[in-house]
Amino acid sequence: MKKILYYVFIALILISSSCDKIDNYEIPKEILQGKLIDEITGESFITEQPNGFRIMMKEISYKDNPQPEYFWGKADGTFYNKRIFKGKYEITPIEGAFFPVEKKTLDIDGNATVDFIVTPYLSISELSVKTINDQTIEVSYRLSRNKVGDKIIDTRVFVSQNPNVGANIFDNKKSPIINLNATSDVDILKTTFRQTISNLEKGTTYYLRVGARTNNLQKRYNFTKIIEHKN
Numbered sequence: 309m310k311k312i313l314y315y316v317f318i319a320l321i322l323i324s325s326s327c328d329k330i331d332n333y334e335i336p337k338e339i340l341q342g343k344l345i346d347e348i349t350g351e352s353f354i355t356e357q358p359n360g361f362r363i364m365m366k367e368i369s370y371k372d373n374p375q376p377e378y379f380w381g382k383a384d385g386t387f388y389n390k391r392i393f394k395g396k397y398e399i400t401p402i403e404g405a406f407f408p409v410e411k412k413t414l415d416i417d418g419n420a421t422v423d424f425i426v427t428p429y430l431s432i433s434e435l436s437v438k439t440i441n442d443q444t445i446e447v448s449y450r451l452s453r454n455k456v457g458d459k460i461i462d463t464r465v466f467v468s469q470n471p472n473v474g475a476n477i478f479d480n481k482k483s484p485i486i487n488l489n490a491t492s493d494v495d496i497l498k499t500t501f502r503q504t505i506s507n508l509e510k511g512t513t514y515y516l517r518v519g520a521r522t523n524n525l526q527k528r529y530n531f532t533k534i535i536e537h538k539n
Contacts, residue, residue, distance in 0.1 A: 352385035361404030
């Protein structure tokens, strides 16, 4: 019995001493930044945050197939991470409303910048907002694409009093959706969509943007820029 108590006592000492060890690893301080460029518009890829896109990083300095790390991109298509260890990385934008992107390899030592050109699933153009009366507006637009992908499934005008309007934040009663599952993509791309937004409060500032999506794996929307509107 004394031997058992002795060994238990020694084990407790070892556990206690291991807890006192100080983590002396330096905080990672290298920076990775960049942006996604819309192939169609030549401008930054417009999305939302979160659920817009992620950056996947693989440090290949020591392993051929390392465990990937991820961080979210921003709504304006840029990305920024200031907590990275020095090393050689494979960088890939993923899970956005765009076709697969080729990875890029770069050494991160200090401040590293890398941009990607992405092909969106859909592009929204000819956007127009027309005031009908104090409580009603009409939004018109067209859809297009440079590359055929999944079926186009819906489009809607997202409306909110919050300037971060999008699929994450919107007024459901004022954001009508058009289900396109039964309409051929050929017909969709020929259509000028017109959506009426009613019951707006006079003198109130609203924020709106058009979104459209294909039946992609993450069900991500392609968006227009946010428009500020006051009736």
